[in-house]
Amino acid sequence: MTRLDQRYPPSFSDDASVIATDRHGQRAHRDAITHNDRFERKLWSPRPGVWCMVGNGLSNQTFVEGPQGLIAIDTGECIEEMAHALAAVRQHSASPIAAVIYTHFHYVGGTQAVLPFVKTADGGELPIWGHQRIVANRLRMSAEVSGAAARGMAHQFGIFLPTQGPDGLVGTGLGQAYRRPDHAPYTPGFLPPTHSFEAATEATIAGLRVVMTPAPSDCDDSITIWFPELGLCVNNMVWPTLFNVFPIRGEEYRDPRVLLAGLDHIRGLQADYLLGAHGPPLSGKGAIMAEVTAYRDSIQFMWDQTVRGINKGLTLGELCDSVKLPAVFARSYFTSQYYGVVEHHVRQIHNGLRGWFDGDESTLFPLPPQERATRLVAGFGGADAVRSQAEQALADDDLRWALELSAWLVQSDASATARVDAGSQPDRARLATVLRAIGQRTTAANIRNWCLTRALDLEGKLDLNRFRRHRFSPSDVLASPPEAFVHTLRVILDPGEQVGLHLRNGIAAITDGTQAQLAIELDLPTWANILSGKVRMSEAMASGEVKAIGDSARILALLACFDHPSLGL
Numbered sequence: 188m189t190r191l192d193q194r195y196p197p198s199f200s201d202d203a204s205v206i207a208t209d210r211h212g213q214r215a216h217r218d219a220i221t222h223n224d225r226f227e228r229k230l231w232s233p234r235p236g237v238w239c240m241v242g243n244g245l246s247n248q249t250f251v252e253g254p255q256g257l258i259a260i261d262t263g264e265c266i267e268e269m270a271h272a273l274a275a276v277r278q279h280s281a282s283p284i285a286a287v288i289y290t291h292f293h294y295v296g297g298t299q300a301v302l303p304f305v306k307t308a309d310g311g312e313l314p315i316w317g318h319q320r321i322v323a324n325r326l327r328m329s330a331e332v333s334g335a336a337a338r339g340m341a342h343q344f345g346i347f348l349p350t351q352g353p354d355g356l357v358g359t360g361l362g363q364a365y366r367r368p369d370h371a372p373y374t375p376g377f378l379p380p381t382h383s384f385e386a387a388t389e390a391t392i393a394g395l396r397v398v399m400t401p402a403p404s405d406c407d408d409s410i411t412i413w414f415p416e417l418g419l420c421v422n423n424m425v426w427p428t429l430f431n432v433f434p435i436r437g438e439e440y441r442d443p444r445v446l447l448a449g450l451d452h453i454r455g456l457q458a459d460y461l462l463g464a465h466g467p468p469l470s471g472k473g474a475i476m477a478e479v480t481a482y483r484d485s486i487q488f489m490w491d492q493t494v495r496g497i498n499k500g501l502t503l504g505e506l507c508d509s510v511k512l513p514a515v516f517a518r519s520y521f522t523s524q525y526y527g528v529v530e531h532h533v534r535q536i537h538n539g540l541r542g543w544f545d546g547d548e549s550t551l552f553p554l555p556p557q558e559r560a561t562r563l564v565a566g567f568g569g570a571d572a573v574r575s576q577a578e579q580a581l582a583d584d585d586l587r588w589a590l591e592l593s594a595w596l597v598q599s600d601a602s603a604t605a606r607v608d609a610g611s612q613p614d615r616a617r618l619a620t621v622l623r624a625i626g627q628r629t630t631a632a633n634i635r636n637w638c639l640t641r642a643l644d645l646e647g648k649l650d651l652n653r654f655r656r657h658r659f660s661p662s663d664v665l666a667s668p669p670e671a672f673v674h675t676l677r678v679i680l681d682p683g684e685q686v687g688l689h690l691r692n693g694i695a696a697i698t699d700g701t702q703a704q705l706a707i708e709l710d711l712p713t714w715a716n717i718l719s720g721k722v723r724m725s726e727a728m729a730s731g732e733v734k735a736i737g738d739s740a741r742i743l744a745l746l747a748c749f750d751h752p753s754l755g756l
Contacts (some may be wrong), residue, residue, distance in 0.1 A: 192371075192742065194715050195511055195512040195513060195514050195529075196523070196630065198528035198529065198530055198531075198629060198630075198631065198634065199216075199586070199625050199629035199630075199631075199634065200216070200526060200629075201584040201585065201586055201628070202584070202628070203584065203624075203628065205217055205218075205628055206627045206628060207220055207484075207548045209223075209274060209355070209357055211351040211352070212351050212352050212355060212357050212442050212559040213351070213352070213353065213354070213355035213356070213357045214353040214354075214627045215357040215626075215627055215635060216627065216628055216629055216630045216635075218523075218525075218630045219357055219358070219525065219629070219630050219631075219632065219635065221429075221526045222358070222360070222428070222520060222523075222630070223357050223358035223363060223632075225242075225427060225466065225467060225520070226241060226242040226358060226361075226362045226363045226466070227242050227363075227542075228240075228241070228242035228243055228363070228367075228644055229241055229242060229702075230272075230275045230276065230278075230279075231466040231467060231468050232279070233462070233470050233534075234417065234419070234459075234460055234470075235339060236251065236253075236280075236417075237249070237250070237251050237252070237417065237419060237462075237747060238250045238275075238276045238279060238280075238615070239462050239467075239468050240271075240272040240275055240276070240464065240616070241362075241467055242362060242363055242490045243263065243268055243271055243272055243367070243695065244263050244264055244268045244362060244364065244366055244367055244370065245263075245264065245344070245359055245361055245362040245364070245366070245465075246261055246263060246264075246293065246294035246361075246362065246364070246464050247261065247464055247466070248260070248261055248268075248269060248272035248463070249261065249262055249421055249462050249463060250272075250276045250280070251393075251395070251414060251417070251419065251421075252280055252282055252393075253392065253393030253394040253395035254381070254393065254394030254395070255285045255308050255393045255394040256282045256283045256284060256285030256286075256306060256393050257276070257280060257282045257283065257284050257285060257304075257411055258284075258285060258286050258287070258288060258392055258393050258395070258397075259273075259284055259286070259287045259288075259301055260287075260288045260289075260290060260421050260483055261288075261289060261294045262287065262289075262295055262296065262297035262300065262376070262414065263293065263294055263296060264294065264296045264297065264303070264365070264366055264370075264373065264450050265296050265297050265299040265366065265370055265373040265374055265375060265376065265662070266296075266297045266299055266300045266374040266375070266376035266745065267297070267300075267369075267370035267371070267372075267373065267374060268296075268297050268299030268366070268370045269298070269301065269369070269376070270297070270300040270372075271369075271370070273300060273301065273304065273697060273725070275665065283304055283305060283306030284301045284304045284305045284306070284313070284394045285305075285306065285307060285308070285314075285391045285392070285393035285586060286307075286313070286315070286316065286393055287301060287313065287314070287315045287316070287378075287397070287440055288315075288316045288317065288392070288412060288421075289315070289316070289317035289318070289321055289380065289410075290395075290409060290421065290422070290423040290464050291318070291404070291405075291406050291409040291410070291423050291464070291508070292317075292318075292320070292321040292322075292324040292325050292406060292408050293319065293405075293406065293407050293464075294464060295317075295325075295377050295378075296375055296376060296377050297376050298315065298376055298377060298378040299376030299377075299378060300376055301313070301586075303471060305657075306346055311380070312381060313378070314381055314382055314392065315378055315379070315380045315381045315382065316381075316383075316384075316388075316390070316392070316397075316399060317380035317383055317408070317410070317571045318378060318380075318381075318383065318384065318385065318401060318408035318409055318410055319383035319385045319408075319468055320385070320408040321379070321380060321383070321408050322380075324407070325377070326408060326663075326667055326701065328571050328652075329616065329660055329663035329667075330657070331675055333601060333657060333659060333660070333663075334654070334656055334657040335437060336436070336437075336653035337654055338655065339434075339435070339436025339437045340365070340436055340619075341640065341651065341654055342435070342436065342636065342637045342640045342641065343359075343434065343436035343636055343637060344364075344365035344368075344436075344636060345359070345365075345436050345587065345635070345636030345640060346358050346365055347640060347643075347649055347651075348636065348639055348643075350368070351622075353627075354623070354633060354639050354642070354643065356636070357632070357635065358632050359404060359526075359632050359633075359636070360428050360525045360526030360527075360631065360632030360633060361426060361427065361428065361465040361466070361526060362465060374717070375629075375660075375662045377692050377733045378668070382737045384399065385401065385749035386401065387400045387401065387752055388720060394475075395414055395416060395417070396414070396415055396416055397412060397413070397414060398412070398413040398415065399411075399412055399413075400413070400452060402422065402423070402424055402448075402449035402452065402453075403441075403442075403445045403446070404423050404424045404430075404441065404446055404449060405423070405431065405434070405438070405441055409423045409424070409449075410423070411423075411424065411449060411452060411453060412462060412517075413456055413458075413720075416438035417459075417460070418458055418459030418460060418463050419458065419460045419462070419464070419534075420453060420456050420458040420460070421462045421463070422449075422453055422461070422463055422746070423463065423464040423481055424446065424449050424450055424453065424462070424463075425450070425453065425461065425463055425469075425478070425479055425521065426463060426464075426465050426466065426521070426526070426529055427463070427465055427466030427467070427468065427520060427521060427525075428520065428521065428524070428525040429485060429512075429516075429521075429522050429523060429524055429525070429526065429527065429529070430446065430485075430486055430588055430603040430606060431526050431527040431532075432486070432489065432527070432531075432532035432536060433532050433534065433535035434527065434633065435527065435531065435633045435634065435637050436633075440535065440538070440539035441535075441539075441621070442539060443486045443487070443489065443490040443536065443753070444490065446486055447483055447490075448485055450482060450483035450486070451480060451483065454476060454479050454480060454483070457472055457476075458465040458472070458475055459471070459472055459475075461475045461479070463477075466743055470494060478521050479594045481515070481516065481518075481519060481521065481522055482521050482522060482629040483684050485512060485522040486514045486517075487528065488512060488516075489510065489512070489532050489536060490510075490536055492510045493506060493510055493533050493536040493537060493540075494536075495649050496509055496510060497537060497540070497541060499699075500546060501545075502545045502546055502547040503537055503545040503547070504547075505535055506517070506533050506534075506537060507530040508543075510529065510530075510533045511529065523630065524630050524635055525630055525631060525686060526631060526632055527631055527633050527634075528629070528631050528633075528634060556598055556606065557599065557600075557601065557606075557609075559598075560594075560596075560597075560599035561599040561600035561601065563595050564596065570596060570599070571716065573592055573596055573618070574596060574614070575591055576588075577589050577592035577596065577617060577621075578617070580592060580622070581593075581617075581620065581621060584624075586621060586624055586625055586628070588622045589621045589624075590618075590622070590625065593614070593617045593618040593621050594618060596610065596617070596618070597609050597610030597615060597618050597645075598610075605642075607655065615645040615646065616645070616646060618639075618642075618645055619642035619645040619646050620642075620644075621640065621650070621755065622638040622639070622641055622642040623639060623642045624694060625638050626638035626639045626642070641652075641674060646657060647685070656750070656751070659669060659675075659715075659718035659719050659720075660719060661712075661715040661716065661718075661719045661721070662715075664711070664714060664715035664718055664719070665711055665712065665715050665737045668702075685712050705735075705736065705737035705738065705742050705745065706735075706736040706737065707735055707736065707742060708731050708734040708736065709727065709732060709733040709735065710732075710734070713727055713732045713733060716742065717733075717753050717754070718751075718753065720753050722750060722753065723752075723753045723754075724743065724746055724754050727745055728743070
C-alpha cells in the first residue's frame with residue numbers, strides 16, 4: 188500500500204496570490220470565483236422532455252414531462268423564484284402541471300406559483316409528493332430554533348453582504364445567491380404534501396413510472412427520485428461540491444454512514460442522466476458513475492480516517508491536522524471545498540460519533556471564555572504584547588495564529604456583557620481584518636460568507652442584533668397549529684423567575700390548558716403579529732384583540748418571564 192498523496196488544497200491559503208477580483212470588484216479566492224460561474228442562471232435540457240433551472244436561487248427547479256403533463260420537482264424559496272422557472276420552461280412546453288415532488292423540506296417555498304398551470308387527470312387537487320417529515324421539519328426550523336437558524340443562514344449564505352466591492356457576495360457554493368434580488372418581495376407559497384410516505388414508494392405520476400426512495404442527506408426527509416423509463420435520477424445527495432457534513436450555520440448531525448447507502452443506491456441505478464437539487468446536470472452512464480463513486484469515496488475517506496484517529500487517541504486538533512483528503516479528490520469540483528471544509532467535517536464526525544470530549548484534559552473543566560482570554564493575554568505580557576504579536580502574525584500571513592490572538596483580545600474585554608459586543612474598536616477592527624483575509628483566501632463559500640459577515644458586524648457596518656433573539660415568522664405561525672408556537676414559548680423562558688403556567692422549576696411544561704388559572708383568548712393572526720414583533724401583548728390586550736381571563740396584570744407579569752420583547756411589560 189502506497190502512502191496517500193496529501194496535496195489536496197487547504198481550507199484557506201496563507202498565500203495572498205490566490206486572491207482575484209470578480210466582475211463587480213469582489214475579492215475572493217480565484218477558484219471560488221470560477222466555481223460561482225457554474226451557477227449562471229440557465230435552463231438546462233439534458234434530454235427531451237426534461238428541464239432543469241440552475242442559478243435561479245440557491246436550488247434548482249426541475250421539470251419532467253409525462254403523457255399527462257409536467258412534474259415539477261422542488262419549488263425554490265418563494266413564489267417569485269418558482270414563477271421565473273415556470274416562465275422559462277413555458278418557452279419549451281405548454282403542458283399543464285400535473286404534480287409536484289419535493290426532494291426534501293428546504294426548497295418548497297414557491298409551490299403556490301404552479302396553481303394557475305395545474306391540470307390533474309381526475310380534476311382533483313394538485314398531487315404533491317414528499318416525505319412525511321417535511322411539515323414537521325419546517326415547523327422545527329421555524330419554531331424552537333428559529334432564532335439560531337435565521338442567524339446561521341444570514342452568516343452562511345452572506346444574505347447581508349453587499350453586491351459589489353471587496354466584500355461583495357461571491358455565491359453560496361451551491362448557487363449564486365440564497366435569494367436573487369429580482370425575486371423580491373419573496374412571497375412564501377408552501378403547500379404541504381398530499382401524498383406523504385416514509386418508505387420507498389412507487390407510483391404512476393403524470394403517466395410516468397416514478398420510484399421515490401428515502402435517502403437521508405442534509406436532512407432526514409430527503410428522497411432520491413428515479414424515472415426508469417427515462418433513465419433519469421433526481422437527487423439531493425450529489426452536490427456540485429464536497430458534501431457538507433458540517434454546515435457552519437449549525438444543523439443536526441449528518442451521519443456519513445447513512446449518506447454512503449444513499450449514494451450506493453444512486454450508483455446502482457446506472458442512470459443516463461443525473462439531476463440534483465443544486466448545480467448543472469450530469470449526462471452519460473460512465474461520467475455519472477465516475478463522479479458519484481468519487482463523491483461517496485470522499486465521504487467514506489473522511490469517516491474512516493476520523494474514526495481511525497479517534498481509535499488512536501487523537502484529540503480534535505490532532506484529527507483536524509492529520510485527516511486530509513488525497514489529491515485525487517481535488518480533480519473534480521464535486522469533491523472540492525467550495526461549500527464547507529474538511530477540517531470542520533472531521534470535527535463534526537467526531538462530535539456526532541463520540542460527543543464533544545476528545546480526551547484533551549484541558550477541555551474537561553475549562554475556564555469561562557472571558558476569564559481564560561484575560562489570563563492568556565496577561566501570560567503573554569499584557570494586551571500590547573499580544574497586539575504586537577497579532578499584527579506580526581497578520582503581516583507574516585500566519586492567519587491561524589493571528590485569528591487566535593486577535594480573538595483573545597476581544598474576548599478578554601471585562602466590560603462587555605456578551606462576546607458579540609466585546610472588545611475595543613481597534614481590537615474588533617483587527618479581528619475583522621484577519622477574518623476578511625481568511626474570507627478572501629478560502630475556496631469555501633460558507634467560510635467566506637461567515638467571515639465577511641462577522642467582519643462587517645465587528646466593524647459596526649451591519650446590525651445583526653435582531654438575529655440574536657428568538658424570531659418568529661408570521662407566515663409560519665399562521666400555517667401551523669396554534670399549540671405549536673404556544674409550546675415553543677418554553678424555550679425562551681428566563682429561568683430566573685419562579686412563576687407558574689405550568690411554569691415550574693425554571694421550565695415551562697406543556698399542558699392542554701384545561702387546569703390553567705389564567706388564560707388569554709386571541710385569534711391566530713393576532714398571535715402571529717405578537718410573536719413576529721409587530722404588536723406587543725400589552726397593546727393587544729388594551730385594544731381588545733386579546734381577551735384576558737383572570738387578572739390581566741398577573742398575565743402580563745407571567746408573560747414577561749419569557750425572553751421575547753413583545754411579551755414583556
